[in-house]
Amino acid sequence: MITCEEFLAEIGDYLENEVSPEVRKELELHLAQCRACHVLYDSTRKTIKIVTESSSFELPESVSDPIIDRVMAKLRTDQNEHG
Amino acid sequence: MSFLSEVRLEDQFGPFVMFQEALGFVPNLVRAQTLLPRVVEAQAKLERAIRLHEGAIPRVQRERILLSVAADRHDAYCVALDSKVLSSLGVSDSEVHDLLNDSRHADLSASDFALLQFCLKLSRYAPSVRSEDIEALRACGFDDESILEAVVVTALAIYRCTLSVGLGPEPDFGSRNLASTKTYPPHDRALPGLLPHIHEAARRKGPYVPAPYLSPQTFAPFSVVRKSHGFIPNFFRAQTLRPDLLEAELEAVDRILLPEDALTRVQKECILLAVSAANLNSYCVAVHCNMLRGLGMPSEDGDQIAVNHHESGLTEPDKALLDFAVKLGTGVSEFSREDVVKLQVLGFSEKQILECEVVTALNNFANTLQMGIGIEPDFEPPSIFEENKVNLPGTTQTPIQAGGAVRLVETLQDADAGLVAQAQSGELEAFEALVRRHTQLIYRTLTAILGNPAEAQDAMQDTLLSAFKHIGGFQGRSKFSTWFVSIARNTALKRLRRGKLFESLDEDEYDEERESRPRQVRAWQDNPEQCCSKSEMRQLVEKGILTLPANYRVVVILRDIQQLSADEVARQLGLSVPAVKTRLLRGRLMLREWLSPYFTTSAKGIAQ
Numbered sequence: 001m002i003t004c005e006e007f008l009a010e011i012g013d014y015l016e017n018e019v020s021p022e023v024r025k026e027l028e029l030h031l032a033q034c035r036a037c038h039v040l041y042d043s044t045r046k047t048i049k050i051v052t053e054s055s056s057f058e059l060p061e062s063v064s065d066p067i068i069d070r071v072m073a074k075l076r077t078d079q080n081e082h083g
Numbered sequence: 084m085s086f087l088s089e090v091r092l093e094d095q096f097g098p099f100v101m102f103q104e105a106l107g108f109v110p111n112l113v114r115a116q117t118l119l120p121r122v123v124e125a126q127a128k129l130e131r132a133i134r135l136h137e138g139a140i141p142r143v144q145r146e147r148i149l150l151s152v153a154a155d156r157h158d159a160y161c162v163a164l165d166s167k168v169l170s171s172l173g174v175s176d177s178e179v180h181d182l183l184n185d186s187r188h189a190d191l192s193a194s195d196f197a198l199l200q201f202c203l204k205l206s207r208y209a210p211s212v213r214s215e216d217i218e219a220l221r222a223c224g225f226d227d228e229s230i231l232e233a234v235v236v237t238a239l240a241i242y243r244c245t246l247s248v249g250l251g252p253e254p255d256f257g258s259r260n261l262a263s264t265k266t267y268p269p270h271d272r273a274l275p276g277l278l279p280h281i282h283e284a285a286r287r288k289g290p291y292v293p294a295p296y297l298s299p300q301t302f303a304p305f306s307v308v309r310k311s312h313g314f315i316p317n318f319f320r321a322q323t324l325r326p327d328l329l330e331a332e333l334e335a336v337d338r339i340l341l342p343e344d345a346l347t348r349v350q351k352e353c354i355l356l357a358v359s360a361a362n363l364n365s366y367c368v369a370v371h372c373n374m375l376r377g378l379g380m381p382s383e384d385g386d387q388i389a390v391n392h393h394e395s396g397l398t399e400p401d402k403a404l405l406d407f408a409v410k411l412g413t414g415v416s417e418f419s420r421e422d423v424v425k426l427q428v429l430g431f432s433e434k435q436i437l438e439c440e441v442v443t444a445l446n447n448f449a450n451t452l453q454m455g456i457g458i459e460p461d462f463e464p465p466s467i468f469e470e471n472k473v474n475l476p477g478t479t480q481t482p483i484q485a486g487g488a489v490r491l492v493e494t495l496q497d498a499d500a501g502l503v504a505q506a507q508s509g510e511l512e513a514f515e516a517l518v519r520r521h522t523q524l525i526y527r528t529l530t531a532i533l534g535n536p537a538e539a540q541d542a543m544q545d546t547l548l549s550a551f552k553h554i555g556g557f558q559g560r561s562k563f564s565t566w567f568v569s570i571a572r573n574t575a576l577k578r579l580r581r582g583k584l585f586e587s588l589d590e591d592e593y594d595e596e597r598e599s600r601p602r603q604v605r606a607w608q609d610n611p612e613q614c615c616s617k618s619e620m621r622q623l624v625e626k627g628i629l630t631l632p633a634n635y636r637v638v639v640i641l642r643d644i645q646q647l648s649a650d651e652v653a654r655q656l657g658l659s660v661p662a663v664k665t666r667l668l669r670g671r672l673m674l675r676e677w678l679s680p681y682f683t684t685s686a687k688g689i690a691q
Contacts, residue, residue: 002296002298003298003300005300006298006299006300009299009309011668012664012665012667012668013664015668015671016649016664020290020294020317020320020321020459022293022294022295022296022323023296023320025296026296035604036601036604039604039605039606039607040601040604040675042606042607043603043606043607043675043679043682044671044672044675046607046611046612046682047671047674047675047678048643048671049612050611050612050620050624050678051624051628051639051643051644051671051674052643052644052646053612054620054621054624054625054644055617055621056621056624056625056628056640056644057526057527057530057536057539057625057628057640057644058523059522059523059526059540059543063540064522064526064543067540067543067544067547068515068518068519068522068547070544071518071544071547071548071551072511072515074548075511075514075548075551076511079509079511
């Protein structure tokens with residue numbers, strides 16, 4: 001069976017579903033027998049799900065609209081002044 | 084004498100001893116590379132592992148492949164050499180004659196004949212090899228190791244032929260066998276039955292041979308690759324059935340690509356990219372675009388070399404160097420001493436020319452191997468490259484020749500192109516539409532770099548004004564959104580410097596191993612997303628992300644929050660895809676540590 005170090009070296013690709021079938025088999029064999037790596041994998045997978053579904057750092061229109069309006073007004077003024 | 088000077092090396096020089104013992108002499112092809120002893124060592128490593136060592140296919144059959152490929156390519160030098168070697172292994176003159184003329188008459192078993200035909204197909208037009216060809220070999224009784232070996236032997240044959248064309252060595256022997264070269268069938272890529280179904284969607288995915296897991300901890304060359312490349316390319320992972328061949332290839336790659344005593348690493352990657360593109364190998368194109376990005380070349384410059392290096396920003400001598408490499412690497416027109424002289428006139432040294440030829444040979448080795456076993460891509464090739472696959476079987480046109488002056492700027496597909504053109508002519512409505520379309524992307528980029536949402540809102544106005552001011556200079560060499568992000572980046576970086584809050588976005592090396600090592604090992608709940616409201620979750624995630632070091636934060640926000648592909652993030656940050664993936668993983672693991680106290684089975688929830 002592969003070691004935890006070896007598992008950690010592949011976990012990035014495994015989470016992204018980018019490992020070959022042979023490597024996947026080794027990793028899953030390890031996961032079935034190693035509690036620590038299983039916890040790590042499972043919680044990282046959940047982290048990714050939480051983060052991707054969080055809609056974080058979304059600028060509400062109530063904030064972005066005034067900014068854009070201000071910029072466009074300035075650009076229009078500049079354009080009128082310089083023909 | 085070959086096209087280049089030779090240097091006398093002592094007889095004890097390792098590769099000389101090896102060739103002397105194995106063949107009874109040191110081939111002139113090898114002597115012609117003595118200006119750079121390291122490339123002689125590279126070839127010796129390859130020949131020892133692939134040709135001379137005991138393998139899955141009998142030695143005689145491997146020699147037959149080498150000879151047949153050389154004959155098919157009309158390579159008189161290799162034909163003479165390989166005929167002699169076959170004779171020395173006890174093969175009769177008449178069989179050698181038959182192999183050279185028409186292998187159907189040679190005294191071969193049906194399976195050996197089928198293997199030779201496969202190798203010739205791979206040599207003539209590698210993109211046409213399909214999984215069915217591999218199945219046919221299996222039906223003849225060949226096992227996976229033999230099939231992999233046949234592909235690698237063919238790749239070696241092409242490596243040697245490329246060098247022989249480029250170096251023009253004197254024959255090692257008289258032309259006894261050469262008389263028969265006149266009767267070869269014409270070198271015709273459009274033979275019936277060879278015609279590929281390249282665009283067939285149903286083509287089974289590779290790799291065609293199994294690739295058992297090989298640990299970087301026990302197979303040292305893998306940990307070396309991981310260090311030097313930042314990842315282990317599928318090209319190497321797909322050959323793990325034969326660690327012996329893999330090790331030799333990696334040693335050859337190290338000797339050819341890593342030293343910078345003749346050409347620079349960037350020049351060599353440009354050669355690999357341009358020749359792979361001319362050979363229509365989108366796998367290798369994607370790899371080398373990424374390598375160049377990792378070496379600091381902007382992604383649009385790399386893309387342009389893949390499509391047509393004449394329109395790139397390279398210097399004129401470097402363009403000529405790529406012309407030379409493409410001519411040698413594709414073999415579409417006669418190569419001669421004149422080509423070497425042209426480069427010398429432009430100021431290239433003999434060592435540099437030699438290295439260019441060896442890199443081209445290595446490229447053809449890799450292109451052949453990749454297509455022979457159907458290695459799956461690590462990255463997306465530039466989209467423009469795929470669309471430009473104009474090379475049709477039966478023609479010898481490459482994208483470069485067929486397309487004339489294909490420029491990225493004319494062909495890049497970008498949904499924003501129409502609005503951009505209007506905005507560039509001063510139409511404010513068009514500019515406003517572009518801004519609204521990309522508001523979140525720009526805001527998130529600013530937040531990612533500044534690490535502070537309030538600052539990011541503040542920086543929005545400057546970013547938009549700067550974008551309008553500079554939009555006339557946008558040439559369409561990348562997608563508009565990529566360009567827009569770069570404006571946001573510059574605005575944010577300027578602010579950081581002004582505020583002296585500068586936190587490097589490029590530093591990658593601060594005790595990262597320890598940072599990403601897991602500490603929290605308590606199991607998480609089944610559905611952590613259900614343990615609090617959506618807005619509570621969002622606040623928690625935002626808070627966690629803002630604790631990350633800047634370079635991880637940027638990648639996590641663009642990839643996981645904005646949900647750009649790894650390739651897009653890499654392009655926007657001027658990083659290679661492997662670098663993005665490394666930072667993303669470390670960022671995610673740190674975020675996991677940070678979130679753990681809230682979501683383990685014993686956690687009291689977010690309100691604690």
